[in-house]
Amino acid sequence: MTPLTSLRIRLTTLLFLILLSCTSVMRAQESNSSFINYYQFPNYLIIKTSDGFLRLRSYSAGTIEVSFAADSNFIAPSDAVIAKALDAQVILRNSPDKMDVRMGDTYFSVNKVDFEIRISTGPSMGEEVVINGPFATGGAYGVNFRLDARDKVIGGGARAIDMNRRGKRLLLSNEANWGYEWGAERLNYSLPVFFVSKMYMVFFDSPQKAVADIGQSVKNRFRIESPKSSFNLYLITGASYSGLLSEYSRVTGTQPLPPLWALGYINGSERYHTQSDVTTATDSIQLAKFPLDGVLLDNAWYGKGSENLRMGSLTWDEENWPRHSLMVSNLKQKNINTVLITQPYFLTSEANYDDAAGQGFFATDSTGSPYVISDFWFGQASILDVFNKDATNWYMQKLKPLADEGIAGWWSDLGEPEAHPGDLTYQAGDSRSLHNIYGHTWAKALSEYYAKNYPKVRLFNLTRSGYAGSQRYSVFPRTGEVKSSWSGLRAQLPIMLTLSMSGIPYVHSDIGGFAENSRNEELLIRWAQLGVFSPIFRMYGDKNSPDLYQCSQETQKIMRELINLRYSLMPYIYTMAYQQATSGKPLVRPLMYVHDDHYLMDIYDMYYFGDNMLVAPILDPGATSRRVELPFGQWINYYTGEVYSGGRSLEIPAPLNTIPVFVKAGSFIPTVKPQTSLPMINTENMTITYFHDNEVASAEGELYLDDGSNPRALKDNNYQLFTFKAQNKEKELSIDISHNNGVYLYRPGRREIELIVKNLSERPTTVRVDGKNTDFRYITKTREVQVKFTMGTEPVNVKIK
Secondary structure (H helix, E strand, C coil): CCHHHHHHHHHHHHHHHHHCCHHHHHCCCCCCCCCEEEEECCCCEEECCCCCCEEEEEEEEEEEEEEEECCCCCCCCCCCCCCCCCCCCEEEEEEEEEEEEEEECCEEECCCECCEEEECCCCCEEEEEEEECCCCCCCEEEEEECCCCCCEEEEEEECCCEEEEEEEEECCCCCCCEEECCCCCCCCCCCEEEECCEEEEEEEECCEEEEEECCCCCCCCEEEECCEEEEEEEEEEECHHHHHHHHHHHHCCCCCCCCCCHHEEEEEEECCCCCHHHHHHHHHHHHCCCCCCCEEEEECCCCCEEEEEEEECCCCCCCCCCHHHHHHHHHHCCCCCEEEECCCCCECCHHHHHHHHHHHCEEECCCCCEECCCCCCCCCCEEEECHHHHHHHHHHHHHHHHHHHCCEEEEEECCCEEEECCEEEEEEHHHHHHHHHHHHHHHHHHHHHHHHHHHCCCEEECCCCCCCCCCHCEEEECCEEEEEEEEHHHHHHHHHHHHCCCCCCCCCCCCCCCCCCCCHHHHHHHHHCCCHHCEEEEEEECCCCCHHCCCCCCHHHHHHHHHHHHHHCHHHHHHHHHHHHCCCCEEECHHHHHHCCCCHHHHHHHCCCCEEEECCCCCCCCEEEEEECCCCEEEECCCCCEEECEEEEEECCCCCCCEEEEECCCEEEEEEECCHHHHHHHHHEEEEEEEEECHHHHHHHEEEEEECCCCCCCCCCCCCCCCEEEEEECCCEEEEEEHHHCCCCCCCCCCCCCEECCCCCCCCCCCCEECCCCEEEEECCCCCCCEEEECCCCCCEECCC
16 A cells, blocks of 8 residues: 555545544533333343434453344344354332343343343452443444543543543544554554453444544543444453453454464565566575475566556466466475465456456445545555355355465455545445444455365464454454564554454564665564564565565574574464464453453563563564563573563563563473474474472363364364473472374374473483483573483373472
8 A cells, every 4th residue: 555545545535534533522511321111022122212222231240232223123243253142031120210130141121211231240240331421412322431540441442542441532443554563553454352351352343434432522531433224233341351361252252273374484576577587586495494385476476566456357467477387296295285365356448357347246336336446555456345144155166266376374464444535335235234244354354265165274364454253264464564664663563463352363563674674684574583482483575675685694503593482382373373273362352351451451561472482572672681570480581591570570681683582480481493484394393391399289271282284173083182291399309191082084002202301400410301300401501401212192291390
């Protein structure tokens, strides 16, 4: 997207905000809605108010659906929601001033005089959620939540601002923002999902554009509203932030396991214009001994830039890619997976245009003709109606020859949608009503097509936008066209952590930044250090960005070590993917997710990577150390082995080749020897490192392994799940390792395991494996024990005394 297009979009957005905010001062003085009557049904309750009708249904003990309709015609949930309302009997205790309501295990009260709905929440149910109106005012329809002075609110999707959004008025609209940096409030992946520090979560199911006013217009009020006269809202209460997110994952779903290769190093550049460019780059990267698992091809695979754009052709430019099938095949033989960019826009000059237009596959104007977007930055174009199944089936048939050729993944770009006039119409409704769910619906169509036509393939869909629930469709969102700057790097932390806390687990950035790349190698290294401990490690930049083999020798050495570190950690990372798929745990987690401390909502420049690793990226040029707020407990520096007591702020050294990374005492970290690509990883030989501390009496961990490609691995039990347990008592450390004996393709029958125990204060007198004395190695400098053994189907016990 060009800066000029970005300016047009921002001006349009500004007008929308002005219309919604022009009555904000007046609203601050408006009275609450009035209670009129109630209607009790077997499994739900309807309340009639002066603004319209509310319907309350229980989805679980912790989730209530609050639906509003001005005319009592309630709408169905969007595709984001997969949970179903319970058939929970409604029991009422009614009095003139109040109703106490029970629906199954859900309890709430309704004040009739000063209309409010009150629901208890928090660790001991000591907090209270207060919901009130007005539900309709000034042409907008929404709901209010009362805020106390100490309340903090995070959410609203991708925003390059502080994670605590209190005091902000946020437009809930997916918008492209080329070259953004810190301070950008409107970005590609908006989400109407919020956590409030009283310990509750709000999902305002709003595919249309909406606004969240988080105490800006009225200090003690959090209001979400949109122009639609009916909406559904899901209120989730509970005892912990992790519990809230787990319940939200039950409501909207989790992400399927990724293809293993997608967790490795994926490379790309806007500079790749020809087949020769790609083969030269990939050969040179591997020759320089960098692991590599994927390559991205931008618009040049089908066009020649401004000379011949060809957007919508969905076919190779045969002149610049004369032997593309052989190229894709050769790359695959080297375990390099090819990913192609696609867009939902079709230039009117392309051959596919007339075919699609003739069948009614584009969004239409007021006359029913294809809507032609005249100011689209690629030229006059129409946008695919992804809400029309015939249109998406036609589109998928255009992708099929490419998939059959060996294309391993898709880069679904511009899905906000980037150019989206308010007066175009889809089969399912107008663009304003469907704006935020367009990219989600596009991803759904691709996912369903792959499930039907490529049932043995795990889908990789690199997106830039989406909606709540998009995770179910194997999306791997990039954070947009961030500027290659230190400010751009800093912006990635709140974006990544907020989306991760909103059920979107694989959000990640273009390492080094995309826009205006200045080839700053210090910035590249520091960004890559963040990338190693991110869900996806992917480098991509504009025409000025370098490939790794073009960097200085010092930078190449550091980057090689970083990528090898990620590959060695792959068993740990892949286990995180398993935890996400089965229970909704995010791969990257803000401190507040783990510790349930409201104070930690303001700390987002460090985070957990999985259960056990605490990461503190370097975000400033020239920095050789940084302050780290260590949570309570014992922590071990992953690089140096130094032990720190938590509950304090420390200055930690951070030379250019490392960042502060700590492992929680009592953690198991499985690793393997890095290889040139992930399919070459050999799990016949593994290292299990236990980070010991005498203050930890017991600990547990797990490791998930499968073939890395089977979409049905979990459903068909085609996987191996290891369980680690440690018991520390009477100067003896006992470690048990077992597994489920699961079977999958190419699973080793026996494994050679090296167990390393860190932070032992002295050399053990004996080490026993299954009761037998065994040889071991003790390294005084690092205070660690190393012992090797073979593991087959039976559990193994190691005792260190």
